[in-house]
Amino acid sequence: MKLSGKVDIIIILVSLAAVLLVMSFTSSAGETAVITCGGEELFVNFRELTQEMHYTFETGGGTVVIAADGTGVWFESSPCSDKICVNTGKISNAGECAVCVPCGISIYIEGKKSTDGMTG
Amino acid sequence: MKDKLWKNTTVYLVAAALLVVSACVIFLRSKTNTADEGSFFAMGTYVFVTAYKNDCTAEVKSTVEKCESEISHRIESSYIARLNDKKALALPDYLSDILDMSLELCEATDGKYTACILPLTSLWNFDADKKTIPEASALEEALVRMDECFLACNDGLWTGMGIDLGSVGKGAACDAAAEVFKKNGASGVIAVGGSLALVGDKNKKAWTVAVRDPFSDSASSVFLTLSLGECFVSTSGSYEKCFIENQKLYHHILDSKTGMPAESELVSVTVITDSGALSDALSTAFFLVGKERSLTLAAQYGAQVVFVYADKTVIATEGLSGKITSQSGTEITYEAVG
Numbered sequence: 401m402k403l404s405g406k407v408d409i410i411i412i413l414v415s416l417a418a419v420l421l422v423m424s425f426t427s428s429a430g431e432t433a434v435i436t437c438g439g440e441e442l443f444v445n446f447r448e449l450t451q452e453m454h455y456t457f458e459t460g461g462g463t464v465v466i467a468a469d470g471t472g473v474w475f476e477s478s479p480c481s482d483k484i485c486v487n488t489g490k491i492s493n494a495g496e497c498a499v500c501v502p503c504g505i506s507i508y509i510e511g512k513k514s515t516d517g518m519t520g
Numbered sequence: 521m522k523d524k525l526w527k528n529t530t531v532y533l534v535a536a537a538l539l540v541v542s543a544c545v546i547f548l549r550s551k552t553n554t555a556d557e558g559s560f561f562a563m564g565t566y567v568f569v570t571a572y573k574n575d576c577t578a579e580v581k582s583t584v585e586k587c588e589s590e591i592s593h594r595i596e597s598s599y600i601a602r603l604n605d606k607k608a609l610a611l612p613d614y615l616s617d618i619l620d621m622s623l624e625l626c627e628a629t630d631g632k633y634t635a636c637i638l639p640l641t642s643l644w645n646f647d648a649d650k651k652t653i654p655e656a657s658a659l660e661e662a663l664v665r666m667d668e669c670f671l672a673c674n675d676g677l678w679t680g681m682g683i684d685l686g687s688v689g690k691g692a693a694c695d696a697a698a699e700v701f702k703k704n705g706a707s708g709v710i711a712v713g714g715s716l717a718l719v720g721d722k723n724k725k726a727w728t729v730a731v732r733d734p735f736s737d738s739a740s741s742v743f744l745t746l747s748l749g750e751c752f753v754s755t756s757g758s759y760e761k762c763f764i765e766n767q768k769l770y771h772h773i774l775d776s777k778t779g780m781p782a783e784s785e786l787v788s789v790t791v792i793t794d795s796g797a798l799s800d801a802l803s804t805a806f807f808l809v810g811k812e813r814s815l816t817l818a819a820q821y822g823a824q825v826v827f828v829y830a831d832k833t834v835i836a837t838e839g840l841s842g843k844i845t846s847q848s849g850t851e852i853t854y855e856a857v858g
Contacts, residue, residue: 406532414538436559481649487737496740497559499566506559506566515745516570517709517716519790520732520755 430494430509433473435466437505444468446492461503473507475500555708563588563693564647565713572722574706583700584693584712591615591685591692593638603680604638611678618685618692618797619678623671625805628817633805634776636669638684643779646761646772653765659779666776690715691754691800698752698796715754715800726843733848734759734788734828743788743850744826744834747843752796756803757788773807782808788828789814792840793821811835811855819858 435442437457444455452469454476462479472492475485478500485500495513499506558577559568562584569577590612593600599611611619622635639662643654654662669682685692694717697710707720709727718727726747733743734757746753758771758781775782784807791803802823806814811827815837818825824839834852836844841854 409532416539418542481651484739488739489737491740497566497568498740501561501565504561508557508559508568510557514728515730515742516718516722516727517568517711517753518730518732518740518742519711519714519716519753520734520743520757520760520788 430492430496430511432510433468433491434508434510435473435505436508437464444473446470446473457503457505459500459503459505461500464500464503464505466505466507473509474498475507478503560584563592563689563712565690566711567693567713568711569697569708570710571701571706571708572720574704576700576704576706579700579704580697580710583696587693587696588689591618591689593684600683600685603678604683606679606681608677608679610676614692614695616673616678618688619671619673619680621798622685622688622801625801628820629805629809629813631776632808633687633801634669635685635688636666636671636680636682637687637774637776638682639663639665639669640774640776640779641684641686641772644770644772644774646763651763651770653770654779663779666779687756687804688797688801691752691796691798694752694796694800714760715752715796717752717796718748718750720750729753731755731788731790731826731828732757735832742847743828744847744852745845746790746792746826746840747845748792751792751794752799753790753792754796754799754803755788755790756807758784758807759787773804775808784808784810785829785831786810786827787830788826790826790828791818791823792825793823799823815855815857823857825857 431447433444433446437459446468447470449468449470452467455466457464464478465476467474467476472490474490475498478485480500480502485498488498491498491509494509494511495515497506497508556571556575560581567584569580589595590599592598593604595601599609599615603609626634643658643662671680671683690712693712694710694715698717698719701719710717726749729746729748730742731744733741756773761772763770771781773782786807789803789807791799793799806825814825818837824837826836828834832850834850836852836854837857838854844852846852
């Protein structure tokens with residue numbers, strides 16, 4: 401019985417080491433969205449949200465509304481003409497961003513990202 | 521008994537050592553993988569800076585803003601605006617090099633690519649809130665003005681008319697930003713809109729670059745990923761700065777001969793090379809001249825290229841073999857440059 405208990409402890413320690421190592425080598429979904437507008441930053445821990453939230457920003461280009469829920473963050477509305485920001489849709493992975501250049505506002509998901517930059 | 525005790529103790533020590541080693545690996549990885557990130561708006565686009573070893577975002581910002589103030593035709597005091605205003609100027613070396621490169625590329629593309637395109641770009645004005653197809657008479661006038669445009673250098677003084685460096689500006693900003701990184705001993709990625717500078721390496725590993733999906737409305741949708749070392753990357757696409765009228769797409773990559781958006785089966789051209797300004801200019805030039813001519817020019821300029829067609833065919837130069845991963849299951853065909 402005593403021998404079995406010690407073996408259990410060894411197995412637990414080795415398993416814990418293996419799990420920690422694997423976790424350090426794998427990327428994780430983003431946890432925090434950073435909304436930057438006019439040099440000010442708003443941090444939204446969107447994964448903790450239990451209902452949809454809306455954030456309104458008065459920018460040089462007009463009124464922008466950004467929405468967030470437990471699964472991601474997105475531009476809900478913008479006065480810009482091209483709507484590239486709105487068409488980006490919901491973002492949630494670390495390294496993703498959605499930007500409204502005419503209004504000077506961006507959303508960026510912090511965290512360990514799977515790519516280092518995007519072209520195109 | 522003693523042997524058993526020794527064996528059990530040894531096993532515990534090994535397991536504990538494994539745990540300590542794992543914790544050290546995780547700690548060290550967290551330290552070496554930590555990047556400083558910053559962003560700002562400049563050159564009519566979003567600039568994102570990821571720096572390892574030294575956070576130089578502030579200096580990158582001032583450098584990019586300085587570059588814009590010197591090369592944007594929209595800024596009255598810029599070198600380009602003053603050239604367009606009939607001034608003869610001695611230019612900073614980097615700008616002379618850019619103009620030399622654009623003249624050479626204009627000749628190499630039989631005039632299809634040109635930096636002297638302001639009469640057309642100002643007529644179409646793809647940055648305007650409301651975009652419309654120019655009237656035929658206005659287009660004719662613009663083409664007449666195109667014939668008057670020129671760029672020349674005599675005895676170290678530049679003169680010109682109708683210069684718009686929109687096809688090269690973001691790449692030029694990447695060059696300037698990369699110099700800031702190198703001066704500060706930093707490695708990382710600077711993204712000026714869709715033009716990227718990849719500086720150094722990521723702890724001896726390659727950088728992973730996403731190529732935007734040209735078939736998606738979402739700017740964050742990924743079509744391909746590229747595994748690259750230190751280099752510069754730019755993409756020109758018909759999905760950027762465009763509008764649809766009467767079910768026809770009008771994009772911003774203009775044919776300098778017809779004054780209209782270039783007719784092409786291509787939707788996206790990505791160029792990888794060792795200069796930001798060159799990668800930016802070549803991505804536009806290659807879109808204009810098509811694949812066959814581009815492959816010859818790619819050999820001359822030492823560039824690697826990815827061509828994406830409207831039917832979702834992807835052709836890449838052989839130098840990218842083993843470096844491209846398709847996110848959509850699209851097969852990639854490789855062709856030699858030259």
